Amino acid sequence: MADTQQVDPQAERKATRLARRIGSFAKAHGGAEGQVAYIGQRGARIVLVGEDGTWGDLVAPTYAIAKAAVEKSGITVHETFDGEFAAKVRTGPYEWTRMAGLQIGGPRNR
Numbered sequence: 001m002a003d004t005q006q007v008d009p010q011a012e013r014k015a016t017r018l019a020r021r022i023g024s025f026a027k028a029h030g031g032a033e034g035q036v037a038y039i040g041q042r043g044a045r046i047v048l049v050g051e052d053g054t055w056g057d058l059v060a061p062t063y064a065i066a067k068a069a070v071e072k073s074g075i076t077v078h079e080t081f082d083g084e085f086a087a088k089v090r091t092g093p094y095e096w097t098r099m100a101g102l103q104i105g106g107p108r109n110r
Contacts, residue, residue, distance in 0.1 A: 011062070011064070011065050014061065015068035015072060016072065018058055018066070018073075019072035019073040022046065022075060025050065025056055026048075026073070029050025029052045030050060032048050032051065033075055033078060033088070034046055034047060034048045036066045038063050043066065045060075046059070046060060051088075053088055055090075
């Protein structure tokens, strides 16, 4: 008897849509690498870093969908967000004011 595997069509469509968005990001930024992180009941976060240092992220409803999306997109996927991969991220004034501005005396974001 052949071993059949059930594929959830809705999950497949979500993974395909995410893969297209990942591909668009990669095309716009000279290529991309990513990392998938489980974020609990909300699903999984796909962090993308372009070759130009631009970064972005997407959230998938499940870890499995996130993994399928990055596999379909063909980008390099890292197990962790550290080392050389993390060093590729370039931050600008917006990130500094949003993430650390208050702690280092930057302008308040109201």
